[in-house]
Amino acid sequence: MARSGNPAGEPEPVRRRLLAEATRLFAERGFESTSVQEIVTAAGVTKGAMYHYFDSKDDLLHEIYGRVLRLQMERLTKVADGPGTVTERLHAAAADVVLTTVENLDDSKIFFRSMHQLAPDTHKSVRAERRRYHERFRDLVSEGQREGVFRADIPADIVVDFFFGSVHHLGTWYHTDGPLSGAEVGAHFADMLLTSLRP
Amino acid sequence: MARSGNPAGEPEPVRRRLLAEATRLFAERGFESTSVQEIVTAAGVTKGAMYHYFDSKDDLLHEIYGRVLRLQMERLTKVADGPGTVTERLHAAAADVVLTTVENLDDSKIFFRSMHQLAPDTHKSVRAERRRYHERFRDLVSEGQREGVFRADIPADIVVDFFFGSVHHLGTWYHTDGPLSGAEVGAHFADMLLTSLRP
Amino acid sequence: MARSGNPAGEPEPVRRRLLAEATRLFAERGFESTSVQEIVTAAGVTKGAMYHYFDSKDDLLHEIYGRVLRLQMERLTKVADGPGTVTERLHAAAADVVLTTVENLDDSKIFFRSMHQLAPDTHKSVRAERRRYHERFRDLVSEGQREGVFRADIPADIVVDFFFGSVHHLGTWYHTDGPLSGAEVGAHFADMLLTSLRP
Amino acid sequence: MARSGNPAGEPEPVRRRLLAEATRLFAERGFESTSVQEIVTAAGVTKGAMYHYFDSKDDLLHEIYGRVLRLQMERLTKVADGPGTVTERLHAAAADVVLTTVENLDDSKIFFRSMHQLAPDTHKSVRAERRRYHERFRDLVSEGQREGVFRADIPADIVVDFFFGSVHHLGTWYHTDGPLSGAEVGAHFADMLLTSLRP
DNA sequence: GATGAATGAGCATTCATTCAT
DNA sequence: TATGAATGAATGCTCATTCAT
Numbered sequence: 029m030a031r032s033g034n035p036a037g038e039p040e041p042v043r044r045r046l047l048a049e050a051t052r053l054f055a056e057r058g059f060e061s062t063s064v065q066e067i068v069t070a071a072g073v074t075k076g077a078m079y080h081y082f083d084s085k086d087d088l089l090h091e092i093y094g095r096v097l098r099l100q101m102e103r104l105t106k107v108a109d110g111p112g113t114v115t116e117r118l119h120a121a122a123a124d125v126v127l128t129t130v131e132n133l134d135d136s137k138i139f140f141r142s143m144h145q146l147a148p149d150t151h152k153s154v155r156a157e158r159r160r161y162h163e164r165f166r167d168l169v170s171e172g173q174r175e176g177v178f179r180a181d182i183p184a185d186i187v188v189d190f191f192f193g194s195v196h197h198l199g200t201w202y203h204t205d206g207p208l209s210g211a212e213v214g215a216h217f218a219d220m221l222l223t224s225l226r227p
Numbered sequence: 228m229a230r231s232g233n234p235a236g237e238p239e240p241v242r243r244r245l246l247a248e249a250t251r252l253f254a255e256r257g258f259e260s261t262s263v264q265e266i267v268t269a270a271g272v273t274k275g276a277m278y279h280y281f282d283s284k285d286d287l288l289h290e291i292y293g294r295v296l297r298l299q300m301e302r303l304t305k306v307a308d309g310p311g312t313v314t315e316r317l318h319a320a321a322a323d324v325v326l327t328t329v330e331n332l333d334d335s336k337i338f339f340r341s342m343h344q345l346a347p348d349t350h351k352s353v354r355a356e357r358r359r360y361h362e363r364f365r366d367l368v369s370e371g372q373r374e375g376v377f378r379a380d381i382p383a384d385i386v387v388d389f390f391f392g393s394v395h396h397l398g399t400w401y402h403t404d405g406p407l408s409g410a411e412v413g414a415h416f417a418d419m420l421l422t423s424l425r426p
Numbered sequence: 427m428a429r430s431g432n433p434a435g436e437p438e439p440v441r442r443r444l445l446a447e448a449t450r451l452f453a454e455r456g457f458e459s460t461s462v463q464e465i466v467t468a469a470g471v472t473k474g475a476m477y478h479y480f481d482s483k484d485d486l487l488h489e490i491y492g493r494v495l496r497l498q499m500e501r502l503t504k505v506a507d508g509p510g511t512v513t514e515r516l517h518a519a520a521a522d523v524v525l526t527t528v529e530n531l532d533d534s535k536i537f538f539r540s541m542h543q544l545a546p547d548t549h550k551s552v553r554a555e556r557r558r559y560h561e562r563f564r565d566l567v568s569e570g571q572r573e574g575v576f577r578a579d580i581p582a583d584i585v586v587d588f589f590f591g592s593v594h595h596l597g598t599w600y601h602t603d604g605p606l607s608g609a610e611v612g613a614h615f616a617d618m619l620l621t622s623l624r625p
Numbered sequence: 626m627a628r629s630g631n632p633a634g635e636p637e638p639v640r641r642r643l644l645a646e647a648t649r650l651f652a653e654r655g656f657e658s659t660s661v662q663e664i665v666t667a668a669g670v671t672k673g674a675m676y677h678y679f680d681s682k683d684d685l686l687h688e689i690y691g692r693v694l695r696l697q698m699e700r701l702t703k704v705a706d707g708p709g710t711v712t713e714r715l716h717a718a719a720a721d722v723v724l725t726t727v728e729n730l731d732d733s734k735i736f737f738r739s740m741h742q743l744a745p746d747t748h749k750s751v752r753a754e755r756r757r758y759h760e761r762f763r764d765l766v767s768e769g770q771r772e773g774v775f776r777a778d779i780p781a782d783i784v785v786d787f788f789f790g791s792v793h794h795l796g797t798w799y800h801t802d803g804p805l806s807g808a809e810v811g812a813h814f815a816d817m818l819l820t821s822l823r824p
Numbered sequence: 825g826a827t828g829a830a831t832g833a834g835c836a837t838t839c840a841t842t843c844a845t
Numbered sequence: 846t847a848t849g850a851a852t853g854a855a856t857g858c859t860c861a862t863t864c865a866t
Contacts, residue, residue, distance in 0.1 A: 060259030060344055064840060072333050075278070075841085076848050085840065141340055179422075186407070186415050190393045197392030200339070208385070216385050223378075224423035226286055241829085263857060273860080275831050284857065454651070456741055458657030463860060473862085475829050483861065529630075539738055540654070542655055559784050577820075584805070586815050587798050588791045595790030598737070622821035639850090661836060672837085673852050682836065 045083045047095075050088045055134035055199075059089055059142035076185040089142060090150050096135040097157045103128060104164055114172040118225075119218045121168060124192065126214035131197050137199035162188050169225070178225040191221050233311035240278045244270040246294075254333035254398075255265050258288055290351050295334040296356045302327060303363055313371040317424075318417045320367060321390065324378060325413035336398035363385050370425070377424040388398045390420050441479045445470040445493075453532035453597075457487055457540035473575050487540060489546050492540045494533040495555045501526060502562055512570040516623075517616045519566060520589065524612035535597035560586050568624070576623040589619050633664045641677045642668040644692075646745065652731035652796075656686055656739035686739060693732040694754045699737050700725060701761055711769040715822075716815045718765060723811035726795050734796035759785050766822070775822040788818050 049070040053062040066076050082088050095167035108123045129136050143154060166188045179219055194217060204215065248269040252261040263284050265389060267277050281287050306320045328335050340354060364388045371377035401412065449467040450462040462483055466476050480486050505519045527534050541552060564586045570576035592615060600611065646667040650659040661682055665675050679685050726733050740751060763785045769775035791814060798808065803818045 058259065060257070061344065063838080065838095073417070076843095076849055077846080079841075080846065115255070140396075141343065142341065145260060146377050182415050182419065183407075186412065189396070190419055192415060193399075194389045194392035196399075197339075197388070200395075201388050205413055208382075213385065217389060220381065220386070220389055220423040223425065224419040226422065226425075227255030264855090273831055275860085279829060280857070308828075395860075454630065456657065458655070459742065460861080463859095475825080477850095477862075533651065538794075539741065543658060545627065571843065580813050581805075584810065587794070588814060588817055591792070592787045592790035592798075593795030594794055594797075595737075595786070598793075599786050606780075610764070611783065614779050615787060618784070618787055618821040619781065621840055622817040624820065624823075660834080662834090671852055673839090673854095674850075676837070677850060677852095 036124045041175055042071070042153050044076060046073065046078055047091060051092055051134050051138065054089065054092070054142060055137040059085075059121060059138070086145075086147055086150065088148060089138070090154070092135065092138060093143070093154050094141065096132060097154070097161065099132075100125065100128065101157075101161050101164070104161060108168055109162060109219070113177075114175060115177055115222065118172060119222050120219050121165065122218035123214035125195055125213070126198065127210045127219050129195055130204070130210035130213065133199055133204075135203065136196065137225050138197050139149060140199065163190065165192075172225065176227065179227040182225075188219075188227065191217075234303070239278055241270070241272055243278060245272065245287065246262060246276055246290060250291050250333050250337065252347070253288065253291070253341060254336040257339070269412065283346075285346055285349060288337070289353070289360070290346060291337060292353050295331060295338070296353070296360065298331075299324065299327065300356075300360050300377065303360060307363060307367055313367060313374060314376055317367045317371060318421050320364065320411070321417035321420050322413035324394055325416050326409045328394055329401055329409035329412065330405075332398055334403065335395065337421075339395050339398065349410075364391075371424065375426065378426045380382050381424075386420075386424065390416075396425065440469070440471055440475055444476055444479060444590075445489060445591040449490050449532050449536065451488065452490070453535040457483075457536070457543050484543075484545055484548065485600065487536070487544060488552070490533065490536060491541070491552050494530060494537065495552070495559065497530075498523065498526065499555075499559050499562070501517060502559065506566055511575075512566060512573060513575055513620065516566045516570060517620050518618050519563065520616035521609070523593055523613035524596065524615050525608045527593055528600050528602070528608035528611065531597055531600065531602075534594065538594050547589060553588065560590065563590075570623065574625065579589070580623075585623065589615075634652070639668070639670055639674055639814045641672065643675055643685070644688060645680060647688050648731050648735065650733040651686065651689070651739060656682075656735070658744045676782065683742075683744055686735070686743060687751070689732060689735060690740070690751050693729060693736070694758065696729075697722065697725065698754075698758050698761070701758065705761060705765055710763060710774075711772060714776055715769060716819050718762065719815035719818050720793055720808070721810035723795065724807045725812050726792055727799055727801070727807035727810065730796055730799065730801075732795065735788060737793050737796065759789065762789075769822065773824065776824040781823075784818075784822065788814075 032212060035185065045105075046067065050062070050067050053067055053070060056062075065086075067088070070076050071078075082091070103124055104121055107124055108117055110117065110120075130154070143151065146164065166184045169178060169184040169187050171182040173184060198213070202210075208216075245266065249261075249266050252266060252269060255261075263274060266284075266287070267274050268341065277287075281290070283312065301321055303320055306323055307316055309319075311319070342350065343354065346368075365383045368377060368383040368386050371384060372379040397412070401409075407415075444465065447463050448460070450467060451465060454460075462473060462476065465486070466473050469476075476486075480489070501522055502519055505522055506515055506520075508515065510518070515538070519602075541549065544552065564582045567576060568584050571578040571582060600608075604624040606614075637719040643664065647659075647664050650664055650667060653659075661672060663665070664682075665672050668675075675685075679688070700721055701718055704721055707714065709717070709719075740748065742787055743751065753810065763781045766775060766781040766784050770781060795810070799807075805813075
């Protein structure tokens with residue numbers, strides 16, 4: 029199931045293609061409404077091949093989550109641990125998560141529509157990882173509150189839930205061909221967040 | 228389709244029970260993962276009875292949406308058309324939608340997990356009704372921007388999407404037995420919204 | 427079930443309308459594919475009303491058959507027992523059955539598509555009545571063969587089955603708005619029958 | 626859809642068995658009154674297996690039709706394009722279609738009872754193929770009429786509908802254990818047809 | 825006479841998964 | 846590695862009929 033040690037560097041096109049098509053289809057019609065047959069047909073492979081690379085349909089979803097969770101945490105860590113004032117870092121982190129979300133809008137759609145379909149254990153582990161991500165973000169808010177640059181009369185947790193609700197819902201309204209680019213929406217969202225935190 | 232002819236006032240217990248159990252189950256495990264059999268068993272009626280009152284499983288979902296959409300629009304209209312400055316009215320509307328959302332958290336969960344499962348036409352009509360609701364809310368923001376009491380450098384549409392993302396995601400984290408009451412969360416959310424709009 | 431003694435002469439519109447709509451629908455989509463609900467909706471009455479006038483859906487079909495069987499037997503008897511040579515009478519009977527068939531094309535369609543759906547006993551009684559009809563027709567053929575005006579080297583039964591196959595299949599190809607009137611087709615069919623019997 | 630890869634020569638027993646049992650059951654009780662469960666039970670396979678080989682119950686019926694249509698067209702072409710006068714060829718074709726019809730009486734029964742149950746598109750394609758068959762037969766009649774060996778005062782189309790009505794109705798009265806063999810009935814039918822066409 | 829809510833058995837179809845090859 | 850035939854349980858839905866009112 030894990031990426032097989034492919035010493036030659038071959039890009040495992042089958043596995044990759046399966047994940048890509050599954051992502052597209054899950055985002056388009058939802059996890060439950062996408063059949064394994066549709067996924068393998070779209071990827072141009074057979075069912076047997078899919079069950080060779082993945083344990084189950086659930087496993088496919090889990091892998092998609094793993095990919096996006098790793099990516100987001102990596103980018104947040106880079107910004108949060110980087111240079112700059114807490115205001116600058118929170119602004120950058122907020123703008124960046126909006127940008128990466130609209131750049132991977134399918135992943136985002138899947139996340140909030142289908143997470144509850146995972147087997148309980150898998151579900152729990154995904155939620156735990158997401159919580160760690162939110163905590164890192166919350167720590168930035170708390171840091172600013174302690175320093176007195178952000179208002180402290182709103183719990184940092186609420187601020188995080190407030191902001192990530194907005195981010196997670198991008199999938200329901202944002203369109204690439206709409207009037208605003210991802211960066212522009214990111215700027216507006218980060219502005220609103222920072223403004224709402226002004227003491 | 229609604230029927231009364233029930234002079235004693237005990238109105239259509241079968242239909243009502245079906246809607247209640249369907250709401251609970253859809254919120255608990257999602258629309259696609261809930262079978263009609265589970266719904267009718269939970270409601271203590273037969274499948275035939277369900278199909279007497281509803282055209283399909285889809286119709287059940289549609290009715291649930293209709294109920295919540297009507298309720299929200301009604302409450303928003305009352306506040307938005309009521310007395311007070313635009314700041315007061317927007318604050319009240321924002322706090323109120325949070326409160327009614329947590330008071331009907333199952334409806335909210337269903338909305339964002341399952342709406343895309345509706346038949347295209349039904350989906351379209353539900354989205355249209357939701358859009359009208361958002362437009363009424365946006366008009367409040369625009370009104371404040373025109374009056375100069377809200378900053379005008381952020382499109383009102385973005386403000387609405389920003390705020391309602393937060394509201395719609397309450398279902399993923401809010402718990403009745405958590406540290407904050409619905410009214411408290413509503414106050415915080417409304418505060419953040421209004422603060423972020425300060426010129 | 428029997429036509430209720432309606433002393434006032436009222437035309438029992440409900441019963442009549444049910445039979446008319448059932449005939450139309452059975453011809454259009456077949457007996458099995460027509461639901462009782464569709465029939466009663468088309469007739470503008472309720473299910474309860476239908477079950478007041480008819481014992482079952484089967485009964486409806488049986489009544490339709492009864493009506494057409496009575497009509498055909500009546501017309502054949504009149505011609506066969508009437509004046510004229512056997513050649514004239516057979517020609518007239520053959521032309522007439524074609525004409526009445528195209529004038530009641532729905533009945534004919536139903537007959538051959540749906541008869542086998544009747545309950546065994548009902549089926550048997552309908553077949554028996556149809557056999558009596560065929561026998562009366564066959565007697566005309568036999569009469570001509572005995573008289574020497576028709577060739578006798580073909581069994582009269584085969585002649586009857588040959589001819590009525592053609593008649594019964596009118597429903598699959600004849601259209602009121604086609605190039606030939608029912609009387610013209612009747613003339614051609616009767617001509618072919620009589621010609622094929624020339625000694 | 627057909628698959629072989631069966632070097633031993635025992636070709637696709639599952640698919641074949643399903644078609645055979647479906648043919649028998651559709652003839653016996655009609656298409657609508659035969660359940661998929663009855664078919665697969667009779668064929669000794671599971672429902673899943675049936676849906677592996679056929680797209681739907683409709684598809685099963687369509688395949689049955691395809692088989693008989695191909696067979697009939699093939700035999701007609703052989704006779705019609707063969708040697709002999711047009712009288713000889715029409716007689717041979719007429720006698721032959723009667724013979725193959727009684728040899729595949731189940732197919733014939735199904736054809737006229739159940740064709741209208743097909744999905745509109747499938748229905749249309751089956752009718753089109755049957756029309757081509759009738760046209761080839763009609764061409765023989767027209768040929769004789771042009772040559773002056775058949776009477777020309779009856780439209781060839783009517784002659785074809787007249788004759789095929791008789792053929793198609795064999796299923797409603799012919800029994801293998803009756804007094805006449807298929808070949809004898811074929812001879813009588815062909816005689817009647819040719820006689821009725823004598824100028 | 826007439827209603828329409830309710831029944832309950834039955835229907836065609838789907839689908840994730842397994843396994844002999 | 847990879848195939849695809851086969852499974853078997855589940856799904857949403859239909860429908861002729863009944864019956865209290």
